[in-house]
Amino acid sequence: MAQAQALASNPTSSITPEKVRDGxxxxxxxxxxxxxxxxxxxxxxxxxxxxxxxxxxxxxxxxxxxxxxxxxxxxxxxxxxxxxxxxxxxxxxxxxxLAAADGKLHPLQQAFVDEDAIGCGYCTPGWLIASLDLLNRHPQPSDDQIDQLPNLCRCGCQTRVRRAIKRASAAMAGGHA
Ligand code: FES
CATH class of the missing domain: 3.10.20.30 (Beta-grasp domain)
Incomplete structure (x- = not known):
């Protein structure tokens, strides 16, 4: 009874505040x-x-x-x-x-444009990130290494993506990164 009266007079008294997050x-x-x-x-x-x-x-x-x-x-x-x-x-x-501060595309981005490896574009950011990691580990990747990337393209761009990654590999090896 006493608790019910306390709640009625102060309805927020039963609420435990969430801990302040530091971030x-x-x-x-x-x-x-x-x-x-x-x-x-x-x-x-x-x-x-x-x-x-x-x-x-x-x-x-x-x-x-x-x-x-x-x-x-x-x-x-x-x-x-x-x-x-x-x-x-x-x-x-x-x-x-990925692009430079002045807006210049990363060689991978440029290669995807040059090889027309972008259909609807939904998968493209993931391909760019995965292939950047691949090129960091294998600057001259084989077809098999490219095909082992986890990415899917429902627009059927895999063949052009493979060409784009090889084009970027050549550009980066030639100091055009
Ligand atoms: S470009 Fe459309 S899903 Fe890959």
């Missing part, structure tokens, strides 16, 4: 950000809904097809699968971070 510091495309929202928010939604970096695409909650790939500390990661709390003090690179 998660993360660097994205060379710029510092602090995420103070839900620590379990997937990186993909932070990029798209908070920062409005919409290049990275949703394919599935588990990254199937590779359209949501980003680099985290230079390693390809599914942005749909990784929660913000795992990104404290990490460096994230999205497709928006």
């Amino acid at each position: 998660i510091e993360v660097e994205i495309n060379g710029r510092p950000f602090r995420h103070t929202g839900d620590p379990d928010m997937p990186l993909l939604w932070y990029l798209r809904d908070v920062l409005r970096l919409t290049g990275t695409k949703y394919a599935s909650d588990h990254g199937l097809g590779g359209a949501d790939l980003v680099l985290v500390d230079k390693k390809p990661v599914s942005a749909a699968s990784v929660p913000m709390h795992e990104l404290a003090d990490k460096k994230v690179t999205t497709v928006e971070g």
